[in-house]
Amino acid sequence: MANGTFRSLRVFNYRVWAAGSLVSNVGTWMQRTAQDWLVLTGLTQHSGTAVGIVMGLQFGPQLLLLPWTGYASDRFDRRKLLMATQAASGLLALVLGLLAVTGLVRLWHVYLLAFLSGCVNAVDMPARQTFVSDLVHDDNLSNAVALNSTSITLGQMVGPAVAGVVIAAVGCGWAFLINAASFGAVLASLGLLRVAELHPIARAGRARGNLVEGFRYVRSRPDLRAILWMLFLIGTFGLNFPIFISTMSVKIFHGGAGQYGLLTSVMAIGTLAGALLAARREKPRFRLLFVGAAVFGTGFAFAAIMPNPWLFGAALVVIGVSTLTFTNATSSLMQLSTPPVMRGRVMALRLAIGVGATPVGAPIVGWVADAFGPRWALGVGAAAGFAAAIVALTYLVNCHHLRLRLDGWRPRLTSEGGDFVTAAGPITAPP
Numbered sequence: 001m002a003n004g005t006f007r008s009l010r011v012f013n014y015r016v017w018a019a020g021s022l023v024s025n026v027g028t029w030m031q032r033t034a035q036d037w038l039v040l041t042g043l044t045q046h047s048g049t050a051v052g053i054v055m056g057l058q059f060g061p062q063l064l065l066l067p068w069t070g071y072a073s074d075r076f077d078r079r080k081l082l083m084a085t086q087a088a089s090g091l092l093a094l095v096l097g098l099l100a101v102t103g104l105v106r107l108w109h110v111y112l113l114a115f116l117s118g119c120v121n122a123v124d125m126p127a128r129q130t131f132v133s134d135l136v137h138d139d140n141l142s143n144a145v146a147l148n149s150t151s152i153t154l155g156q157m158v159g160p161a162v163a164g165v166v167i168a169a170v171g172c173g174w175a176f177l178i179n180a181a182s183f184g185a186v187l188a189s190l191g192l193l194r195v196a197e198l199h200p201i202a203r204a205g206r207a208r209g210n211l212v213e214g215f216r217y218v219r220s221r222p223d224l225r226a227i228l229w230m231l232f233l234i235g236t237f238g239l240n241f242p243i244f245i246s247t248m249s250v251k252i253f254h255g256g257a258g259q260y261g262l263l264t265s266v267m268a269i270g271t272l273a274g275a276l277l278a279a280r281r282e283k284p285r286f287r288l289l290f291v292g293a294a295v296f297g298t299g300f301a302f303a304a305i306m307p308n309p310w311l312f313g314a315a316l317v318v319i320g321v322s323t324l325t326f327t328n329a330t331s332s333l334m335q336l337s338t339p340p341v342m343r344g345r346v347m348a349l350r351l352a353i354g355v356g357a358t359p360v361g362a363p364i365v366g367w368v369a370d371a372f373g374p375r376w377a378l379g380v381g382a383a384a385g386f387a388a389a390i391v392a393l394t395y396l397v398n399c400h401h402l403r404l405r406l407d408g409w410r411p412r413l414t415s416e417g418g419d420f421v422t423a424a425g426p427i428t429a430p431p
Contacts, residue, residue, distance in 0.1 A: 005279045008144040013193050014135045020189025022151045024086070027182025029159025031093055033264060034167055034175035035110065036242040037257050038100065040250065042172065043107040048247045048377075050107065052366025054114045055242060059362075061118040062125070062352040070214055070348025073126040074341060078134055079198070083190050085124035090183030092117050093176050100173030125355070126348040129331060133340065134198045142332040146279035149328050153275050153320075157268035164261025214345030223286065223337070224346070226395035227330050230293060230388040231354035234326065236361035237384035238296065239354075241267065243366050244303075244381065245316070247374040253309045266313040270320025275328065277321075283336065284329040290392035292326030297385025304378035322385075330354070 008014050036051055044050045062069075072081065096113050099105040132144045163175045218224045245267070249260040278284070299322055303315035330350065338346045369377040 005143075005276060006147065008136050008140045008147055011136050011140070013197055014132075014144060014147075016189045016192050017131075017135055018147065018151055020185040020187075021148070022154060023185035024182045025152050025155025026159045026162070027093075027155075027179035029155045029264075030163040030166070030175045031096075031179040032242065033160040033163040033261055034172040035096075035114075036246050037163075037167060037260060038105070038172040039107065039110055040246050041257075043105070043110065046247075046250055048243050048366040048369040048374075049363060050366070051243050051246060052240070052362035052364075054110060055240065055362040056360075057111055057115040058118040058121075059355050059357075061115070061122040062355050063357070065119065065122040066348060066352045069122045069352075070126050070345035072123055073130050073344030073348065075344075078127045078131045079190055079193065079195070081127045082124065082131060083187060085120050085127070086183050086186045086190070088120045089117060089124065090180050090187075092120065093180035093183070097173050097176030097180055100171065100176055102173075105173075122351075125351050126344050129347050129351070130335070130343045133335065133343065137199065138336065141336060142281065142283050143279050145332050145335065146275055146281075146328055149324055150272060150275035150279065153268050153271040153324065156271060157265045160261040160264035160268075162261075164258045167257045167261075214342060214349055217338075217342055218346060218349060221337075222395065222399055224334060226391055227289065227334060228350065228353050229391045230289060230326075231330060231350060232357050233384045233388040233391070234293065234296065235354040236357040237365060238300070238361075238381040239323070240362050240365045240377075240381070243362065243369060244374065244378055247366075247369040247377065248303075248312060249309070251369075251374055253312070255309065259309060263309060263313055263316060267316035267320045270317035270322075271324045272320075273317075274321040274324030278325060278328040278332075284332045286333065286392070286396065288329045289326060289333075290389055290396065292322050292329060293385050293388035293392060295322035295385075296326060297382045297387075297389060298322075300378050300382035300385060304375045304382065326388075327354070 009018065035054065039050050039054055040046055040048075092113055096105070096110070099109055129145075129148075132148060133141055136144045166175045166178070218228065241264070245263050246260055249255045249263055253259065255263075296319065299315055299318035303312055303319065306312040306315055331347070334346055334350055335343055365377050365380055368380055
């Protein structure tokens with residue numbers, strides 16, 4: 001296993017970074033769970049729209065601050081940039097925690113701090129994703145990206161469950177304070193890195209046009225355009241899990257904070273499985289995006305009709321596998337196919353569309369959940385997955401000449417390079 005799934009952990013700098021990130025990821029998921037619960041049950045009367053607004057304010061800056069965020073990742077020392085953003089995130093979590101513990105928190109406080117946190121994350125996320133290429137060689141980049149996803153998933157499994165216990169025992173405020181303390185682990189790991197062993201890359205200069213060069217580059221690449229369209233559909237209408245899970249838990253299954261945290265953690269089981277599968281792959285292929293999007297839509301369709309929280313949780317596992325498969329493949333494909341000097345700007349565009357589109361979709365999905373019920377909101381997520389699968393299929397047909405033909409009585413898909421996949425499953429020349 002050490003030579004396959006976990007091979008990037010043999011690199012000292014990556015090991016140190018991964019350890020600090022894992023602690024912080026647990027804290028981050030604790031805060032996300034507690035924040036959504038605070039808004040849904042403490043500051044409103046079960047308003048899915050309010051949860052959607054918080055998500056919009058938190059992820060909106062990904063769009064607002066484009067293209068400066070990606071340029072900052074390509075222009076400045078990522079290690080120092082991450083130290084600044086992680087310290088700022090810890091401070092904002094501390095403020096929210098103190099407001100909640102003292103009973104002074106109001107909905108507008110959460111809105112404001114969510115927006116400020118979103119601004120910090122808009123700078124942090126492109127730098128954090130591309131920082132992996134500073135820690136490992138390109139041969140291990142796909143594996144390192146997948147292990148990063150595993151770390152986030154472990155945080156998603158542990159954080160919400162712990163948050164549910166903390167909320168029930170002492171209230172939401174302490175979950176925020178624990179998250180504030182967890183940022184110390186990331187800062188410590190960044191300080192312990194062996195700087196001489198980092199892999200320096202060419203930095204973007206200050207020439208005019210650098211800020212929009214990422215847009216021009218992506219426009220010239222039909223594969224990247226297709227990926228971004230898929231990300232837009234799934235990110236806008238599908239990745240609104242706090243709304244889906246919280247409204248189903250409260251309105252349909254009539255559960256408390258413990259059930260909400262448990263369902264979020266159950267979904268993370270699927271995400272973890274998807275992350276470990278991704279880590280075993282040498283390199284992702286574009287066809288994986290089609291499969292991930294199609295399974296994503298199917299999982300949502302089943303989740304919408306489940307009669308009890310246990311079967312709903314089973315559907316969430318399927319959604320978790322497909323979500324990680326899709327998002328990890330987009331990250332790896334875009335980084336590996338992009339010159340190092342452009343990665344920050346391309347990844348910022350990916351994050352802005354995949355994550356920053358949430359301000360458009362979250363309030364809409366929240367309104368659907370309020371007006372028509374949570375099951376209809378899940379139907380919106382299913383439609384997003386199927387639409388993204390159609391985009392992938394269209395790209396494969398137009399750019400790789402994917403065709404369906406009959407080999408006797410057996411259907412076979414072919415592409416320019418030969419057989420793409422047969423009914424029995426072998427792949428001989430995938431695009």
